[in-house]
Amino acid sequence: MTAITMVEAVTQALAHELREDNRVVVFGQDIGVNGGVFRATDGLQAEFGSGRVMDTPLAENMIAGIAIGMAAQGLRPVAEFQFMGFIYPVIDQVLNHAGRLRNRTRGRLSCPLVYRAPYGGGIHAPEHHSESTEALFTHMPGLRVVVPSSPARAYGLLLAAIRDPDPVLFLEPKRIYRAARQEVPDNGEALPLDQAFRLREGSDITLVAWGAALKETLAAAEALSAEGVEAEVIDPATLKPLDIHTIIDSLEKTRRCVVVHEAARFGGLGAEIIAQVNEYAFDLLDAPVYRVTGYDTVMPYYRLENHYLPDVDRILAGIRRTLEYPA
Template identity: 60%
Template sequence: MSNGTFSLLEAVNLALHRAMAEDENVIVLGEDVGVNGGVFRATLGLRDSFGFKRVIDSPLAETMLGGLVIGMAAQGLKPVVEIQFMGFIYATMEHLVSHASRMRNRTRGRITCPMVLRTPMGAGIRAPEHHSESTEALFAHIPGLRVLVPSSPARAYGLLLAAIDDPDPVLFLEPTRLYRMNPQPLVDDGKRLPLDSCFTLREGSDITLVSWGASIVETLQAASALAEQGVSAEVIDVACIKPLDLDTLEASVRKTGRCVIVHEAPRTCGVGAEIAASLYERALLELQAPILRVTAPDIPPPLYRLESLYIPGVEDILHACDSTLNFA
């Protein structure tokens, strides 16, 4: 058991080491995951610990990877595949949508697809546009796929272990901007976190702030700024965006009567819109103001000089909160 302070990236590595040690059917594969330890070094040391048969460097071929891991999973292995950046995930969509997500339904439960697809997501590291995507809503729309987005080392560790245990396909989206930000104490005890639950990061009574992934950082900063103004903000990390834990979200909004949703993905048809619609259906009469969304614009991620304008910032969140709190 390892105890210490770990970044989100190191927590992912720690979880992979533990999962592979616990179960010989867990296989890690992807481009550069073996010798180099992955593009961000998330798989560093796995090849040394478990050998080349369980930590497999693949060709530069995302389409092939998408099909290969489905075959592995259908035959009893538990593959964890890394796609180097979320902008490269589109080549796997045919396999994810047409096969991985439908395996249990198609075979009436005889065959499941226990695979995890890991990929870095989001802007903020001065990378080109295809390395800075946040397209989680594309996959949240697909029945049969579970979509997770951790926002802290502890949640990355516990959720990844639970995802590897899951008998159905899981997309595990790792916010690149958080990889080495704010290391936190973590115990390598193998404890799994619930897959389909939100996490309440801060209790409050005046307004509910909902977010996930890297935007949790700015959302918590906004909540602290609101506290200095005497406003009590509840902060909820959605964490699992498919399926959504609407019970937790509804309970918070019924308590506060106000809600602002923050996400880095583009606005149109984003997960924030689904959350807002669901809360209107469940708790309309408890709301004291319209639900507002703070999101990236409907454009591709820009070059790094404009990233700070693209990513929702603390001032953007505070402006939305001000509008919500002062709604007449």
């Protein structure tokens, strides 16, 4: 079996569902003939035809609305927005229609669609191409928000998202699109949504991170291991609804926690995780939960991009601050 990258795993999952389910259609800007700006849909139009893999005009609001209409009438649309920075025109469609359709029709209609968007920084992109505003969408009722962090999870979670009866925002961290390879069998086996993944066992501190930030978080955990500190690493994967139970289960062992995300600090999802930990597991804590995040600024251009993104040193500093807090 050939090892594949995350972006190839996305292609593999899309091809599998197009092949197995005639209701699945894929569309977006430049995704057909060109195979997408990151080539996530490369070769799909040639295999499945322009009736199922379609190029659209540059009109995100239209793309989002068409997907809702298709989903309401029995199709399984997968719509791509080229970058998360271009997604904001669709908020009206997502918040007022996709997320409300089941409730509005008292269950008569559902909205089984997937909105895909490459997101996050780290590729030296221009303005509006490096946003990490996942917390904005986790606040929208009726919408799942899913972020893969490896080729295997990209494949299995995208299959699950396409098969889900409700709308899913599937955010693909482009910084790690080609950062690693993994053997991913094309067997059609989905991974569970709404369930966190324990990527590393540990007993001294719990680290929670998702998407591209897991690369540096896992590196920090390995560096700690050389010092005799064993960190447990949790990938929520589904950011909404959040599997807080796995995080609390880890805290029963470690009693200390650091949350890492590249999104801006204020109002980020880390704040919600901390709030839920305080609400449901405050008695387990030996120290306040600490956040290592991006800054409350617009994502800078590439010369300062690496300064903005949490790196291993910043994560280690946050971990040591938490470990040194007096119990």
